[in-house]
Amino acid sequence: MHVRQILNSKSPEIVSVTPNHTMVEVLRLFRENNIGFVIVARYPGECLGTVSERDCCNAVAKYGTQAPAMRVSDIMSQRVATCSTDDLLPLVMAIMTERRTRHVLVMEGDNIAGIVSIGDVVKYRLEEAMRTEQDLQDYICGVSYH
Template identity: 40%
Template sequence: MPISVKSILDSKGRAVVTVSADTTLMEAAAILAENRIGALVIGAVGGEVSGIFTERDVVKAVAKYGRQCLDQAVGDIMSFNIVRCSENSTVDEVMEMMTQRRFRHVPVEDDGKLSGIISIGDVVKAHIREIELEAEQIKAYIAG
């Protein structure tokens, strides 16, 4: 049975670090570093996701605008076209989505509300666990 995003969130937790769109890049970079994470969800009223801001966004902004961009709001830089998944999405579906679109973080929504975030690391770890379980089942079958 394929591993679902729900099972990943149940295991790792559902905490998501969110900031408002008026947070500066400098503040956002500090929050990323402090929490040892790669992405911040830009929240809207009611738990809806209005954007995502990643470490890649920091690098692109500094490369394009120089150090003065650190005083800009993340709302000016963040990604707006957010790809989301649901708790019912499978590890394989999310892995394929991340690979094709070349991103590393996906907000998870349940009934239109933010319920977590998963990273490529979470997906790879779950995929490895899925393969290990399959190997154990095959060994048990052969031995049995």
């Protein structure tokens, strides 16, 4: 499966924040949108970095009670994991494993096409496993084979 196929089945909305947002504002966005990852940008299509739940946890561990009021620019990750819309799902899984991240920014040339999360990967791998299981059961039972 290509990354493009995953993006086609998802909402095209990409949530972003500015570098001046605070960590608390980002956490509220996470809760309101049921997400755990945002892009940091000054204008649409830009990517200065990203902020994940893990970045927020690391900030609290490092800065303590000061962390919630800190600016996104101080806690964001600037080393962003990316892939292409033409990449296959196993490559995205390898990127997630190697980079120890749950989100990969999907690029189409210089444009941000979307985000693939570990939840998206699990969903599609589960569907694939269930289809394979059903195909094997059909084969064993002689269903749809003549």
